[in-house]
Amino acid sequence: MTEPLSFVCPRCAAQVDEQFYGPCGSCRADLRAKFLGVGRVVELAEYVPKMNVTPNAVALKDD
Ligand SMILES: [Zn+2]
Incomplete structure (x- = not known):
């Protein structure tokens, strides 16, 4: 275990x-929240079309 450092946050x-x-x-x-926020927007933008495609593909297969 490393000893914690005491310093002033930059x-x-x-x-x-x-x-x-x-x-x-x-x-x-x-x-992290900022980075995740940015990452989540990109991820969602890519994820939403996939979510829309998957149920249709499954529905077509079932028919
Ligand atoms: Zn700080």
């Missing part, structure tokens, strides 16, 4: 204890 300037130097936990959650 993003929000809060005093934090983290395993690695970088954005603190809440900043990482914030950044």
